[in-house]
Amino acid sequence: MASINELTERIHADSSEEIVAEYLERITKGKLNAFITVSKESALSQAQEIDAKGHDGPLAGIPIAIKDNISTKGIQTTCASKILTGYIPPYDAHVIEKLKNAGAIIIGKTNMDEFAMGSSTETSFYGPTLNPWDMTRVPGGSSGGSAAAVAGGEAPLSLGSDTGGSVRCPASFCGVVGLKPTYGVISRYGLISYANSLEQIGPFASSVRDVATLFDVIAGHDPRDSTSVKRDGNYSSSLENDVNGLKIGIPEEYFGEGIDRNVEKSVRDAINTLEELGATSTEVKMPHTKYALSAYYIIAMSEASSNLARFDGMRYGLRTEDHDWHTTFSHVRAAGFGDEVKRRILLGTYALSAGYLDKYYLKALKIRTLIKQDFERAFKDADVLIAPTMPYPAFKIGEKIDDPISLYLADVETVPINLAGVPSISIPCGSSGSLPIGMQIIGKHFDEAAILRTAYTFEENTDFQGGS
Amino acid sequence: MIGKKDLEHIGWLARIELSEEDKEKYTPKLNSILDYFGEIDKADTEGVEPLYHVLPMSNVFREDIPTGSLSQEEVLSNAPKNQDGFIKAPRMM
Numbered sequence A: 001m002a003s004i005n006e007l008t009e010r011i012h013a014d015s016s017e018e019i020v021a022e023y024l025e026r027i028t029k030g031k032l033n034a035f036i037t038v039s040k041e042s043a044l045s046q047a048q049e050i051d052a053k054g055h056d057g058p059l060a061g062i063p064i065a066i067k068d069n070i071s072t073k074g075i076q077t078t079c080a081s082k083i084l085t086g087y088i089p090p091y092d093a094h095v096i097e098k099l100k101n102a103g104a105i106i107i108g109k110t111n112m113d114e115f116a117m118g119s120s121t122e123t124s125f126y127g128p129t130l131n132p133w134d135m136t137r138v139p140g141g142s143s144g145g146s147a148a149a150v151a152g153g154e155a156p157l158s159l160g161s162d163t164g165g166s167v168r169c170p171a172s173f174c175g176v177v178g179l180k181p182t183y184g185v186i187s188r189y190g191l192i193s194y195a196n197s198l199e200q201i202g203p204f205a206s207s208v209r210d211v212a213t214l215f216d217v218i219a220g221h222d223p224r225d226s227t228s229v230k231r232d233g234n235y236s237s238s239l240e241n242d243v244n245g246l247k248i249g250i251p252e253e254y255f256g257e258g259i260d261r262n263v264e265k266s267v268r269d270a271i272n273t274l275e276e277l278g279a280t281s282t283e284v285k286m287p288h289t290k291y292a293l294s295a296y297y298i299i300a301m302s303e304a305s306s307n308l309a310r311f312d313g314m315r316y317g318l319r320t321e322d323h324d325w326h327t328t329f330s331h332v333r334a335a336g337f338g339d340e341v342k343r344r345i346l347l348g349t350y351a352l353s354a355g356y357l358d359k360y361y362l363k364a365l366k367i368r369t370l371i372k373q374d375f376e377r378a379f380k381d382a383d384v385l386i387a388p389t390m391p392y393p394a395f396k397i398g399e400k401i402d403d404p405i406s407l408y409l410a411d412v413e414t415v416p417i418n419l420a421g422v423p424s425i426s427i428p429c430g431s432s433g434s435l436p437i438g439m440q441i442i443g444k445h446f447d448e449a450a451i452l453r454t455a456y457t458f459e460e461n462t463d464f465q466g467g468s
Numbered sequence B: 001m002i003g004k005k006d007l008e009h010i011g012w013l014a015r016i017e018l019s020e021e022d023k024e025k026y027t028p029k030l031n032s033i034l035d036y037f038g039e040i041d042k043a044d045t046e047g048v049e050p051l052y053h054v055l056p057m058s059n060v061f062r063e064d065i066p067t068g069s070l071s072q073e074e075v076l077s078n079a080p081k082n083q084d085g086f087i088k089a090p091r092m093m
Helices: A004-013 A016-029 A040-053 A094-101 A144-151 A168-174 A208-218 A261-276 A289-310 A325-336 A339-352 A357-381 A404-409 A415-420 A448-461 B004-013 B020-042 B072-076
Strands: A035-038 A063-067 A105-110 A157-162 A177-180 A200-205 A247-251 A280-284 A384-388 A424-432 A435-443
Touching: A004 A016, A004 A208, A016 A035, A016 A040, A016 A063, A016 A105, A035 A144, A040 A105, A063 A144, A094 A105, A094 A208, A105 A144, A144 A157, A144 A168, A144 A200, A157 A177, A157 A208, A168 A177, A168 A424, A168 A435, A177 A208, A177 A448, A200 A208, A208 A424, A208 A448, A247 A261, A247 A357, A261 A280, A261 A384, A261 A424, A261 A435, A261 A448, A280 A357, A289 A339, A289 A357, A289 A404, A289 A415, A289 B020, A339 A357, A339 B004, A339 B020, A357 A415, A357 B020, A384 A448, A404 B020, A424 A448, A435 A448, B004 B020
Parallel strands: A063 A105, A063 A157, A247 A280, A247 A384
Antiparallel strands: A035 A105, A157 A200, A177 A200, A177 A424, A384 A435, A424 A435
8 A cells, every 4th residue: 555655756756647547446446335426527637736736735646535424515425324315515624625725635435334323334325335354344434435445445545533433443444544533633614413522533544654644634723613622733743663661551441351362462462562662551440431332322322313403304415295394304304314323313312301311311421521530540650541442353244233232332442532532543453364453542632642653653663554 | 111102202302204114123122222221320420520521611712703605506505495595495384
């Protein structure tokens, strides 16, 4: 897989148009179903313009794939849902404006679980994306198309979004690097909301350096997102091959029951490798981890029931035959949403309804406080925490989709991070047969520098990279 | 436990019409998920404040400076039914 630096050299030697055309051809020939929409014409014309006029942005002429819940002006954006099929945003998300200013070229919109609700990309209205390492298996989700596109060589870079693991899970299953930044570092303006207090846009690439470069481009304050923070950082400058004196915390609760033995061994071996390079490790206790999954799903579903109320067929999206006001909305939403989206809206509505608010929603928010305190305590003794990203490698397509709870349980290692709002990066750290294994390096609020440096040092001193 | 009647009520609140088949299909799955959520009852949250937002931010204001907005044509471009510059909604009653 080509890096940003290699592609930039080739763009200077040949042209951006040639590079873009190569990726477009790979997408067309590919069998992964990683894309919902390919923006061939606009990508080629943008590449020609950059070739003709030149561009000094950090991503000048480099192709990128965008998850289909991020608004792209003039390019269909569906959230992999029937209800938004045909929707063409009249404006760009903040991250898209930033990418365009940096010279990046959007080659298409990637497949995902419908409205980002899933961990396997199987709930997409457009059919599942396949894992490039084994096409009978899922790529993870919900940003499965974005991860599979990078792993399968259909895009050098991509963006996803991570509400409860939706960048890190597919990064782990597809053997690429994926970052979930601190809540508030990247503007959510133009990200079609699922659970707004939990989600962040995040970059995918085949190396830590490229993830840092992309992160530098898309991070930054935006007054149009009131949760966006005023904080600038040059994240690429934190990439030093040095973990001397780094204190690694090992949360034993993340290595418990249900974790595949190969996964556990790979992650523990990776920690040993970092120790050989000068880091130290210590066990940390995170006693409320066992409640995180339920609390996460209650909060996410509750927020979803409110956020998805906007899909009524009036301003955009599917419209069914008119009856009276409420009946029309009920018909539009019955016809437009898939089963998992309906389940989550129904449960969220229930959790917020009279008589159940205290039992579910408020209780979950109190647990969220306890989870955040677990992280604050752990970070008194550690600079970063390291744990498996997923409990097991990629599972078979169809294996879990009919049993919601078994699918939700796959998120047990990733959701606490979103509840606390801390940053976490998933990088490849081993394999189980042909399937990649990922580990996550978790940091304090706004300390992306520490997790990027740890990830970079591990990557520089090992050899778990590569595409299929 | 959610019964069929409860599910009809929730479906109405959420404005999602549920067929008889949907109700049969969803009821056991929703109940098994709620059953799993029951785990949180065991957590001791006595005296713990709820956490709505992870960063200590509140009342975020910006200067009231007018900026460009979408044109009427752009706003209507995705509306499935529109007429004379308006979005056409179904009748109320």
